[in-house]
Amino acid sequence: MTDALSKLLAERDWLLADGATGTTLFNMGLTAGDAPEFWNEAHPDRIRALYRGAVDAGSDIFLTNSFGANAARLKLHDAAPRARELSRLAAELGREVADAAGRPVVVAGSVGPTGEILAPIGPLSPALAVEMFEETATGLKEGGADVLWLETISAPEEFRAAAEAFANVGMPWCGTMSFDTAGRTMMGVTSAEFGRLVETLPNPPRAFGANCGTGASDLLRTVLGFAASGTERPIIAKGNAGIPRYEAGHIHYDGTPELMADYAVMARDAGARIIGGCCGTTPEHLRAMRAALETQPVGPRPTLDRIAGALGGFSSESDGLGEDGPARVRRGGRRRG
Protein backbone atom coordinates (compact mmCIF):
# COMPACT_ATOMS: atom_id res chain seq x y z
CA MET A 1 0.00 0.00 0.00
CA THR A 2 1.37 3.37 -0.95
CA ASP A 3 0.71 6.26 1.39
CA ALA A 4 -0.18 9.73 0.14
CA LEU A 5 3.22 11.16 1.02
CA SER A 6 5.24 8.46 -0.74
CA LYS A 7 3.06 8.94 -3.81
CA LEU A 8 3.74 12.68 -3.92
CA LEU A 9 7.44 12.12 -3.29
CA ALA A 10 7.54 9.71 -6.24
CA GLU A 11 5.92 12.28 -8.51
CA ARG A 12 7.69 15.46 -7.47
CA ASP A 13 11.24 16.66 -6.85
CA TRP A 14 10.28 18.75 -3.82
CA LEU A 15 7.23 19.26 -1.64
CA LEU A 16 6.22 22.36 0.30
CA ALA A 17 5.30 21.72 3.92
CA ASP A 18 3.56 24.28 6.14
CA GLY A 19 4.67 27.08 8.48
CA ALA A 20 4.04 28.03 12.08
CA THR A 21 1.10 26.67 14.06
CA GLY A 22 1.62 28.47 17.36
CA THR A 23 2.33 31.89 15.85
CA THR A 24 -0.86 31.67 13.79
CA LEU A 25 -3.06 30.52 16.65
CA PHE A 26 -1.83 33.28 18.93
CA ASN A 27 -2.70 35.77 16.22
CA MET A 28 -6.20 34.26 16.31
CA GLY A 29 -6.50 34.94 20.03
CA LEU A 30 -5.04 31.94 21.82
CA THR A 31 -3.81 33.19 25.19
CA ALA A 32 -0.75 32.34 27.22
CA GLY A 33 -1.08 29.07 29.04
CA ASP A 34 -3.98 27.68 27.01
CA ALA A 35 -3.46 24.33 25.36
CA PRO A 36 -3.85 24.93 21.59
CA GLU A 37 -5.27 21.41 21.25
CA PHE A 38 -8.46 22.41 23.11
CA TRP A 39 -9.31 24.54 20.12
CA ASN A 40 -9.80 21.40 18.02
CA GLU A 41 -13.00 21.06 19.99
CA ALA A 42 -13.82 24.63 21.08
CA HIS A 43 -12.93 26.50 17.89
CA PRO A 44 -12.84 24.07 14.97
CA ASP A 45 -13.34 26.96 12.53
CA ARG A 46 -10.09 28.56 13.62
CA ILE A 47 -8.22 25.29 13.22
CA ARG A 48 -9.70 24.84 9.74
CA ALA A 49 -8.59 28.40 8.97
CA LEU A 50 -5.07 27.56 10.20
CA TYR A 51 -4.89 24.53 7.90
CA ARG A 52 -6.45 26.38 4.95
CA GLY A 53 -3.92 29.16 5.34
CA ALA A 54 -1.17 26.69 4.49
CA VAL A 55 -3.12 24.87 1.78
CA ASP A 56 -4.14 28.12 0.04
CA ALA A 57 -0.52 29.29 0.16
CA GLY A 58 0.53 26.19 -1.76
CA SER A 59 1.59 23.71 0.91
CA ASP A 60 1.53 20.07 -0.20
CA ILE A 61 1.72 18.91 3.40
CA PHE A 62 0.36 20.43 6.59
CA LEU A 63 0.74 19.41 10.21
CA THR A 64 -2.22 18.93 12.52
CA ASN A 65 -2.82 20.91 15.70
CA SER A 66 -1.75 18.08 17.97
CA PHE A 67 1.85 18.95 18.86
CA GLY A 68 1.13 18.93 22.60
CA ALA A 69 -1.60 16.27 22.50
CA ASN A 70 0.17 13.73 24.66
CA ALA A 71 -0.60 12.70 28.22
CA ALA A 72 2.57 14.22 29.68
CA ARG A 73 1.81 17.69 28.34
CA LEU A 74 -1.97 17.66 28.67
CA LYS A 75 -1.53 16.74 32.32
CA LEU A 76 -0.92 20.41 33.11
CA HIS A 77 -4.39 21.21 31.80
CA ASP A 78 -5.93 18.29 33.70
CA ALA A 79 -6.59 16.65 30.36
CA ALA A 80 -4.08 13.78 30.27
CA PRO A 81 -6.77 11.23 29.40
CA ARG A 82 -7.84 13.30 26.37
CA ALA A 83 -4.70 12.84 24.25
CA ARG A 84 -6.28 10.38 21.85
CA GLU A 85 -9.54 12.28 21.45
CA LEU A 86 -7.92 15.68 20.87
CA SER A 87 -5.52 14.11 18.38
CA ARG A 88 -8.40 12.50 16.51
CA LEU A 89 -10.22 15.84 16.29
CA ALA A 90 -7.06 17.53 14.98
CA ALA A 91 -6.75 14.97 12.21
CA GLU A 92 -10.47 14.95 11.34
CA LEU A 93 -10.40 18.69 10.73
CA GLY A 94 -7.25 18.23 8.67
CA ARG A 95 -8.82 15.48 6.57
CA GLU A 96 -11.78 17.73 5.86
CA VAL A 97 -9.58 20.61 4.66
CA ALA A 98 -7.24 18.38 2.63
CA ASP A 99 -10.09 16.57 0.87
CA ALA A 100 -11.61 19.89 -0.16
CA ALA A 101 -8.33 21.22 -1.56
CA GLY A 102 -8.88 19.99 -5.11
CA ARG A 103 -5.34 18.59 -5.31
CA PRO A 104 -3.44 16.02 -3.30
CA VAL A 105 -2.55 17.46 0.12
CA VAL A 106 -0.99 15.32 2.83
CA VAL A 107 -2.41 15.48 6.37
CA ALA A 108 0.56 14.97 8.66
CA GLY A 109 -0.38 14.15 12.24
CA SER A 110 1.93 16.24 14.42
CA VAL A 111 3.50 14.45 17.37
CA GLY A 112 5.60 16.64 19.67
CA PRO A 113 7.90 15.69 22.52
CA THR A 114 6.64 14.65 25.94
CA GLY A 115 8.72 17.41 27.54
CA GLU A 116 10.25 14.89 29.93
CA ILE A 117 13.67 13.27 30.01
CA LEU A 118 13.74 9.53 29.47
CA ALA A 119 15.48 6.97 31.64
CA PRO A 120 18.21 6.27 32.54
CA ILE A 121 19.05 9.98 32.84
CA GLY A 122 15.51 11.17 33.46
CA PRO A 123 12.37 9.80 35.13
CA LEU A 124 10.24 8.74 32.11
CA SER A 125 10.46 5.03 31.31
CA PRO A 126 10.70 4.14 27.60
CA ALA A 127 7.67 1.86 27.97
CA LEU A 128 5.53 4.70 29.28
CA ALA A 129 6.79 7.01 26.53
CA VAL A 130 5.79 4.42 23.91
CA GLU A 131 2.37 4.16 25.51
CA MET A 132 1.85 7.93 25.40
CA PHE A 133 3.00 8.26 21.80
CA GLU A 134 0.75 5.36 20.87
CA GLU A 135 -2.33 7.10 22.27
CA THR A 136 -1.61 10.20 20.24
CA ALA A 137 -0.80 8.17 17.13
CA THR A 138 -3.97 6.12 17.47
CA GLY A 139 -6.08 9.26 17.66
CA LEU A 140 -4.37 10.76 14.61
CA LYS A 141 -4.89 7.54 12.66
CA GLU A 142 -8.57 7.40 13.63
CA GLY A 143 -8.99 10.98 12.52
CA GLY A 144 -7.63 10.19 9.06
CA ALA A 145 -4.03 11.46 9.06
CA ASP A 146 -2.06 10.23 6.04
CA VAL A 147 1.23 10.06 7.92
CA LEU A 148 2.46 10.77 11.43
CA TRP A 149 4.96 13.57 11.87
CA LEU A 150 7.27 13.49 14.87
CA GLU A 151 8.92 16.87 15.46
CA THR A 152 11.13 18.97 17.75
CA ILE A 153 12.75 15.93 19.36
CA SER A 154 16.15 16.24 21.04
CA ALA A 155 16.83 12.82 22.62
CA PRO A 156 17.52 9.60 20.67
CA GLU A 157 15.61 7.55 23.28
CA GLU A 158 12.49 9.60 22.77
CA PHE A 159 12.79 9.35 18.98
CA ARG A 160 13.05 5.55 19.25
CA ALA A 161 10.08 5.35 21.62
CA ALA A 162 7.91 7.27 19.16
CA ALA A 163 9.05 5.06 16.27
CA GLU A 164 8.07 1.99 18.26
CA ALA A 165 4.64 3.48 18.97
CA PHE A 166 4.15 4.24 15.28
CA ALA A 167 5.05 0.65 14.39
CA ASN A 168 2.47 -0.53 16.91
CA VAL A 169 -0.28 1.46 15.20
CA GLY A 170 1.04 0.59 11.73
CA MET A 171 1.39 4.11 10.34
CA PRO A 172 3.98 5.58 7.95
CA TRP A 173 5.77 8.51 9.50
CA CYS A 174 8.33 11.28 9.22
CA GLY A 175 10.56 12.56 11.99
CA THR A 176 12.61 15.67 12.70
CA MET A 177 14.85 16.78 15.52
CA SER A 178 15.72 20.33 16.64
CA PHE A 179 19.38 21.26 16.43
CA ASP A 180 19.57 24.32 18.65
CA THR A 181 22.68 23.89 20.83
CA ALA A 182 26.05 24.52 19.17
CA GLY A 183 24.84 22.74 16.03
CA ARG A 184 23.53 19.74 17.95
CA THR A 185 20.27 18.92 19.69
CA MET A 186 19.92 19.90 23.33
CA MET A 187 20.91 16.32 24.16
CA GLY A 188 24.06 16.57 22.05
CA VAL A 189 22.99 14.67 18.92
CA THR A 190 24.76 15.74 15.69
CA SER A 191 23.19 15.66 12.24
CA ALA A 192 25.34 12.67 11.32
CA GLU A 193 24.37 10.75 14.46
CA PHE A 194 20.69 11.42 13.78
CA GLY A 195 21.10 10.18 10.19
CA ARG A 196 22.59 6.93 11.49
CA LEU A 197 19.93 6.55 14.19
CA VAL A 198 17.16 6.75 11.60
CA GLU A 199 18.65 3.86 9.62
CA THR A 200 18.85 1.60 12.66
CA LEU A 201 15.09 1.67 13.25
CA PRO A 202 13.06 -1.40 12.23
CA ASN A 203 10.44 0.96 10.77
CA PRO A 204 12.46 3.91 9.45
CA PRO A 205 10.61 7.12 8.62
CA ARG A 206 9.62 8.02 5.04
CA ALA A 207 11.65 11.20 5.48
CA PHE A 208 13.75 12.73 8.24
CA GLY A 209 15.29 16.09 8.96
CA ALA A 210 15.39 19.19 11.13
CA ASN A 211 12.81 21.67 12.40
CA CYS A 212 12.76 24.80 14.55
CA GLY A 213 16.10 25.27 16.32
CA THR A 214 17.90 28.56 15.96
CA GLY A 215 17.70 30.36 12.63
CA ALA A 216 17.28 29.46 8.97
CA SER A 217 21.09 29.50 8.46
CA ASP A 218 21.76 26.97 11.21
CA LEU A 219 19.02 24.73 9.88
CA LEU A 220 20.58 24.65 6.42
CA ARG A 221 23.96 23.80 7.89
CA THR A 222 22.26 20.81 9.54
CA VAL A 223 20.67 19.82 6.20
CA LEU A 224 24.12 19.93 4.58
CA GLY A 225 25.27 17.58 7.35
CA PHE A 226 22.49 15.10 6.48
CA ALA A 227 23.26 15.34 2.76
CA ALA A 228 26.98 14.80 3.33
CA SER A 229 26.21 11.37 4.78
CA GLY A 230 24.97 10.31 1.33
CA THR A 231 21.56 9.27 2.65
CA GLU A 232 18.98 8.17 0.10
CA ARG A 233 16.15 9.00 2.47
CA PRO A 234 14.26 12.22 1.70
CA ILE A 235 15.42 15.11 3.89
CA ILE A 236 13.05 17.56 5.61
CA ALA A 237 13.93 21.22 6.26
CA LYS A 238 11.52 23.17 8.45
CA GLY A 239 13.33 26.25 9.72
CA ASN A 240 12.18 29.26 11.69
CA ALA A 241 11.56 32.52 9.87
CA GLY A 242 14.75 34.07 11.16
CA ILE A 243 15.45 34.70 14.82
CA PRO A 244 13.02 36.12 17.40
CA ARG A 245 13.97 39.65 18.36
CA TYR A 246 12.58 41.83 21.08
CA GLU A 247 12.18 45.20 19.43
CA ALA A 248 10.08 48.20 20.32
CA GLY A 249 8.23 46.30 23.01
CA HIS A 250 7.18 43.21 21.08
CA ILE A 251 8.63 40.00 19.70
CA HIS A 252 8.95 39.43 16.02
CA TYR A 253 10.82 37.05 13.76
CA ASP A 254 13.25 38.89 11.54
CA GLY A 255 12.82 36.58 8.54
CA THR A 256 11.01 38.32 5.66
CA PRO A 257 9.12 36.37 2.96
CA GLU A 258 12.03 37.15 0.61
CA LEU A 259 14.53 35.68 3.05
CA MET A 260 12.43 32.55 3.48
CA ALA A 261 12.17 32.26 -0.32
CA ASP A 262 15.99 32.25 -0.49
CA TYR A 263 16.06 29.76 2.37
CA ALA A 264 13.64 27.43 0.54
CA VAL A 265 15.70 27.42 -2.68
CA MET A 266 18.92 26.87 -0.75
CA ALA A 267 17.31 24.07 1.27
CA ARG A 268 16.36 22.33 -1.98
CA ASP A 269 19.83 22.88 -3.44
CA ALA A 270 21.35 21.55 -0.21
CA GLY A 271 19.45 18.31 -0.70
CA ALA A 272 16.13 18.71 1.12
CA ARG A 273 13.03 17.38 -0.62
CA ILE A 274 10.39 18.45 1.89
CA ILE A 275 10.71 22.14 2.67
CA GLY A 276 8.66 24.24 5.03
CA GLY A 277 8.91 26.72 7.87
CA CYS A 278 8.51 26.65 11.62
CA CYS A 279 8.04 29.48 14.16
CA GLY A 280 7.24 32.85 12.57
CA THR A 281 6.45 31.37 9.12
CA THR A 282 3.11 32.76 7.87
CA PRO A 283 1.13 31.94 4.71
CA GLU A 284 2.76 35.01 3.15
CA HIS A 285 6.17 33.42 3.69
CA LEU A 286 4.89 30.11 2.29
CA ARG A 287 3.63 31.80 -0.88
CA ALA A 288 7.02 33.37 -1.49
CA MET A 289 8.72 30.02 -0.83
CA ARG A 290 6.46 28.20 -3.28
CA ALA A 291 6.97 30.82 -5.99
CA ALA A 292 10.74 30.68 -5.59
CA LEU A 293 10.85 26.88 -5.67
CA GLU A 294 8.77 26.86 -8.84
CA THR A 295 10.66 29.58 -10.68
CA GLN A 296 14.28 29.34 -9.63
CA PRO A 297 16.41 26.70 -11.35
CA VAL A 298 18.19 24.09 -9.28
CA GLY A 299 21.66 25.34 -8.39
CA PRO A 300 24.79 23.86 -6.87
CA ARG A 301 24.80 22.84 -3.19
CA PRO A 302 25.22 26.11 -1.27
CA THR A 303 28.40 26.69 0.71
CA LEU A 304 28.30 27.81 4.34
CA ASP A 305 29.58 31.22 3.23
CA ARG A 306 26.77 31.62 0.74
CA ILE A 307 24.18 30.59 3.34
CA ALA A 308 25.57 33.06 5.88
CA GLY A 309 25.71 35.77 3.22
CA ALA A 310 22.08 35.30 2.21
CA LEU A 311 20.40 34.38 5.50
CA GLY A 312 22.73 35.69 8.22
CA GLY A 313 25.49 34.17 10.34
CA PHE A 314 25.43 30.96 12.34
CA SER A 315 24.74 30.81 16.08
CA SER A 316 27.83 28.68 16.73
CA GLU A 317 31.15 28.21 15.00
CA SER A 318 30.82 24.51 14.42
CA ASP A 319 28.02 21.99 13.87
CA GLY A 320 29.74 19.45 16.11
CA LEU A 321 30.94 17.32 13.17
CA GLY A 322 34.58 16.80 12.30
CA GLU A 323 37.66 17.68 14.29
CA ASP A 324 37.28 21.44 14.41
CA GLY A 325 34.73 21.49 17.20
CA PRO A 326 35.51 22.64 20.73
CA ALA A 327 37.14 20.07 22.99
CA ARG A 328 38.75 19.86 26.41
CA VAL A 329 42.20 18.49 27.03
CA ARG A 330 42.02 16.54 30.26
CA ARG A 331 44.20 15.10 32.86
CA GLY A 332 43.68 11.59 31.58
CA GLY A 333 43.22 8.60 33.81
CA ARG A 334 40.08 6.57 34.02
CA ARG A 335 36.98 7.20 32.03
CA ARG A 336 33.51 5.91 32.41
CA GLY A 337 32.54 2.89 30.29
Add this chain to the structure above:
Amino acid sequence: MAENDPEEEIILSELDDTELVEQMFDDLYDGMREEIEEGVRILLDRGWAPYRVLTEALVGGMKIVGEDFRDGILFVPEVLLAANAMKGGMAILKPLLAETGAPTIGKMVIGTVKGDIHDIGKNLVSMMMEGAGFEVVDLGINNAVESYLEAMEREKPDILGMSALLTTTMPYMKVVIDTMVAEGLRDDYIVLVGGAPLNEEFGRAIGADAYCRDAAVAVETAKALIARRHNSLAAG
Protein backbone atom coordinates in the same frame (compact mmCIF):
# COMPACT_ATOMS: atom_id res chain seq x y z
CA MET B 1 37.70 5.72 25.12
CA ALA B 2 37.94 3.37 28.06
CA GLU B 3 41.45 2.80 29.30
CA ASN B 4 40.77 0.25 31.97
CA ASP B 5 44.19 -1.28 32.18
CA PRO B 6 44.29 -2.64 35.75
CA GLU B 7 47.86 -1.36 36.11
CA GLU B 8 46.54 2.15 35.63
CA GLU B 9 43.72 1.73 38.12
CA ILE B 10 43.68 4.86 40.21
CA ILE B 11 43.58 4.41 43.96
CA LEU B 12 42.10 7.68 45.22
CA SER B 13 43.54 7.29 48.73
CA GLU B 14 47.08 7.06 47.33
CA LEU B 15 46.85 10.47 45.64
CA ASP B 16 48.08 13.56 47.42
CA ASP B 17 45.58 16.34 48.03
CA THR B 18 46.30 18.25 44.84
CA GLU B 19 46.16 15.14 42.65
CA LEU B 20 43.03 13.94 44.38
CA VAL B 21 41.20 17.21 43.78
CA GLU B 22 42.26 17.12 40.13
CA GLN B 23 41.05 13.55 39.87
CA MET B 24 37.74 14.56 41.44
CA PHE B 25 37.37 17.26 38.78
CA ASP B 26 37.70 14.51 36.16
CA ASP B 27 35.36 12.18 38.02
CA LEU B 28 32.72 14.89 38.33
CA TYR B 29 33.15 15.57 34.62
CA ASP B 30 32.52 11.90 33.93
CA GLY B 31 29.55 11.70 36.31
CA MET B 32 31.14 9.09 38.60
CA ARG B 33 29.07 9.40 41.75
CA GLU B 34 30.68 6.67 43.87
CA GLU B 35 34.17 7.98 43.18
CA ILE B 36 33.08 11.48 44.17
CA GLU B 37 31.61 10.19 47.41
CA GLU B 38 34.85 8.35 48.12
CA GLY B 39 36.93 11.43 47.33
CA VAL B 40 34.84 13.58 49.66
CA ARG B 41 35.29 11.09 52.50
CA ILE B 42 39.05 10.91 51.98
CA LEU B 43 39.42 14.69 52.09
CA LEU B 44 37.31 14.86 55.25
CA ASP B 45 39.43 12.13 56.82
CA ARG B 46 42.52 14.15 55.99
CA GLY B 47 41.10 16.96 58.04
CA TRP B 48 39.71 19.19 55.32
CA ALA B 49 36.85 21.39 56.55
CA PRO B 50 33.54 20.48 54.88
CA TYR B 51 33.31 23.98 53.41
CA ARG B 52 36.73 23.60 51.81
CA VAL B 53 35.77 20.24 50.27
CA LEU B 54 32.64 21.84 48.87
CA THR B 55 34.26 24.91 47.36
CA GLU B 56 37.61 23.55 46.21
CA ALA B 57 36.73 20.04 45.06
CA LEU B 58 33.05 19.98 44.13
CA VAL B 59 32.27 23.57 43.14
CA GLY B 60 35.63 23.73 41.36
CA GLY B 61 34.79 20.63 39.35
CA MET B 62 31.28 21.75 38.51
CA LYS B 63 32.67 25.04 37.27
CA ILE B 64 34.53 23.15 34.53
CA VAL B 65 31.36 21.22 33.68
CA GLY B 66 29.45 24.50 33.47
CA GLU B 67 32.05 26.12 31.24
CA ASP B 68 32.07 23.20 28.84
CA PHE B 69 28.29 23.17 28.76
CA ARG B 70 28.34 26.86 27.91
CA ASP B 71 30.94 26.25 25.18
CA GLY B 72 29.09 23.39 23.49
CA ILE B 73 31.49 20.66 24.58
CA LEU B 74 29.15 18.96 27.04
CA PHE B 75 25.40 18.60 26.57
CA VAL B 76 22.40 18.00 28.80
CA PRO B 77 22.90 14.26 29.47
CA GLU B 78 26.52 14.70 30.62
CA VAL B 79 25.58 17.68 32.79
CA LEU B 80 22.80 15.71 34.44
CA LEU B 81 25.22 12.89 35.23
CA ALA B 82 27.79 15.32 36.62
CA ALA B 83 25.11 16.96 38.75
CA ASN B 84 24.08 13.56 40.05
CA ALA B 85 27.67 12.82 41.10
CA MET B 86 27.83 16.23 42.76
CA LYS B 87 24.67 15.42 44.69
CA GLY B 88 26.32 12.30 46.04
CA GLY B 89 29.13 14.39 47.47
CA MET B 90 26.72 17.05 48.75
CA ALA B 91 24.67 14.46 50.64
CA ILE B 92 27.75 13.72 52.74
CA LEU B 93 28.69 17.37 53.23
CA LYS B 94 25.28 18.88 53.91
CA PRO B 95 24.83 17.75 57.55
CA LEU B 96 28.48 18.60 58.31
CA LEU B 97 28.13 22.06 56.79
CA ALA B 98 25.08 22.68 58.95
CA GLU B 99 26.92 21.51 62.07
CA THR B 100 29.96 23.66 61.44
CA GLY B 101 27.86 26.72 60.64
CA ALA B 102 29.75 27.23 57.40
CA PRO B 103 28.73 30.24 55.36
CA THR B 104 26.08 29.49 52.73
CA ILE B 105 26.74 30.77 49.27
CA GLY B 106 23.13 31.76 48.76
CA LYS B 107 19.58 30.53 48.42
CA MET B 108 17.35 30.51 45.38
CA VAL B 109 13.67 29.88 44.77
CA ILE B 110 13.07 28.84 41.17
CA GLY B 111 10.08 27.83 39.06
CA THR B 112 8.64 27.79 35.55
CA VAL B 113 5.90 30.41 35.10
CA LYS B 114 2.18 29.85 34.79
CA GLY B 115 1.08 28.17 31.59
CA ASP B 116 4.48 26.69 30.92
CA ILE B 117 5.29 23.06 31.57
CA HIS B 118 8.84 23.07 30.33
CA ASP B 119 11.23 22.22 33.07
CA ILE B 120 14.39 20.81 31.52
CA GLY B 121 16.12 24.19 31.42
CA LYS B 122 14.89 25.09 34.87
CA ASN B 123 16.07 21.74 36.24
CA LEU B 124 19.50 22.30 34.74
CA VAL B 125 19.73 25.68 36.42
CA SER B 126 18.67 24.11 39.73
CA MET B 127 21.31 21.45 39.46
CA MET B 128 24.08 23.78 38.38
CA MET B 129 23.20 26.19 41.17
CA GLU B 130 23.31 23.34 43.67
CA GLY B 131 26.54 22.30 42.05
CA ALA B 132 27.88 25.76 42.76
CA GLY B 133 26.91 25.40 46.41
CA PHE B 134 23.63 27.31 46.43
CA GLU B 135 20.59 26.06 48.28
CA VAL B 136 17.78 25.70 45.76
CA VAL B 137 14.04 25.43 46.38
CA ASP B 138 12.40 24.20 43.19
CA LEU B 139 8.73 25.12 42.76
CA GLY B 140 8.30 23.03 39.61
CA ILE B 141 6.21 24.07 36.62
CA ASN B 142 3.16 26.24 36.04
CA ASN B 143 3.62 28.73 38.91
CA ALA B 144 1.16 31.53 39.44
CA VAL B 145 2.29 34.76 41.06
CA GLU B 146 0.85 33.62 44.43
CA SER B 147 3.03 30.53 44.37
CA TYR B 148 6.20 32.62 43.93
CA LEU B 149 5.16 35.08 46.66
CA GLU B 150 4.35 32.33 49.15
CA ALA B 151 7.67 30.62 48.50
CA MET B 152 9.61 33.88 48.96
CA GLU B 153 7.81 34.55 52.22
CA ARG B 154 8.45 31.01 53.44
CA GLU B 155 11.99 30.43 52.22
CA LYS B 156 13.50 33.92 52.42
CA PRO B 157 15.79 33.32 49.44
CA ASP B 158 18.39 35.72 48.06
CA ILE B 159 17.34 35.01 44.51
CA LEU B 160 14.11 34.42 42.64
CA GLY B 161 14.57 32.54 39.36
CA MET B 162 11.85 32.33 36.71
CA SER B 163 11.89 30.25 33.57
CA ALA B 164 9.69 30.25 30.45
CA LEU B 165 10.14 28.40 27.21
CA LEU B 166 7.30 29.89 25.22
CA THR B 167 6.97 33.34 23.70
CA THR B 168 3.44 33.22 25.06
CA THR B 169 4.33 32.54 28.68
CA MET B 170 7.35 34.80 29.06
CA PRO B 171 5.23 37.94 29.58
CA TYR B 172 3.98 36.36 32.80
CA MET B 173 7.38 37.08 34.34
CA LYS B 174 6.48 40.74 34.19
CA VAL B 175 3.24 40.04 36.06
CA VAL B 176 5.26 38.50 38.89
CA ILE B 177 7.81 41.33 39.00
CA ASP B 178 5.08 44.00 38.84
CA THR B 179 3.33 42.33 41.76
CA MET B 180 6.57 42.28 43.74
CA VAL B 181 6.99 46.00 43.05
CA ALA B 182 3.41 46.73 44.08
CA GLU B 183 3.87 44.88 47.35
CA GLY B 184 7.18 46.57 48.06
CA LEU B 185 9.15 43.33 47.84
CA ARG B 186 11.07 43.82 44.65
CA ASP B 187 14.26 45.19 46.18
CA ASP B 188 14.49 42.37 48.71
CA TYR B 189 15.43 39.85 46.02
CA ILE B 190 17.69 39.33 43.07
CA VAL B 191 15.46 38.35 40.15
CA LEU B 192 16.98 36.20 37.41
CA VAL B 193 15.06 35.10 34.32
CA GLY B 194 15.84 32.59 31.61
CA GLY B 195 14.41 30.48 28.81
CA ALA B 196 14.94 29.94 25.10
CA PRO B 197 12.86 32.83 23.71
CA LEU B 198 14.19 35.46 26.12
CA ASN B 199 17.07 37.85 25.69
CA GLU B 200 18.79 40.60 27.63
CA GLU B 201 16.52 43.35 26.35
CA PHE B 202 13.50 41.42 27.54
CA GLY B 203 15.03 40.90 30.97
CA ARG B 204 15.69 44.62 31.30
CA ALA B 205 12.28 45.58 29.93
CA ILE B 206 10.38 43.56 32.54
CA GLY B 207 12.56 44.73 35.43
CA ALA B 208 14.60 41.62 36.17
CA ASP B 209 18.14 41.97 37.51
CA ALA B 210 19.51 39.79 34.75
CA TYR B 211 18.70 37.45 31.90
CA CYS B 212 20.75 34.23 31.95
CA ARG B 213 21.39 32.55 28.61
CA ASP B 214 22.04 29.13 30.11
CA ALA B 215 22.61 27.35 33.40
CA ALA B 216 26.32 28.16 33.51
CA VAL B 217 25.63 31.84 32.99
CA ALA B 218 22.96 31.68 35.70
CA VAL B 219 25.55 30.47 38.19
CA GLU B 220 28.09 33.13 37.22
CA THR B 221 25.45 35.85 37.33
CA ALA B 222 24.06 34.69 40.68
CA LYS B 223 27.53 34.73 42.25
CA ALA B 224 28.34 38.16 40.85
CA LEU B 225 25.05 39.71 41.96
CA ILE B 226 25.22 38.18 45.44
CA ALA B 227 28.76 39.52 45.86
CA ARG B 228 27.64 42.97 44.72
CA ARG B 229 24.70 42.83 47.12
CA HIS B 230 26.91 41.91 50.05
CA ASN B 231 29.29 44.71 49.16
CA SER B 232 26.56 47.28 48.96
CA LEU B 233 25.04 46.07 52.24
CA ALA B 234 28.44 46.33 53.88
CA ALA B 235 28.97 49.79 52.44
CA GLY B 236 25.46 50.93 53.27
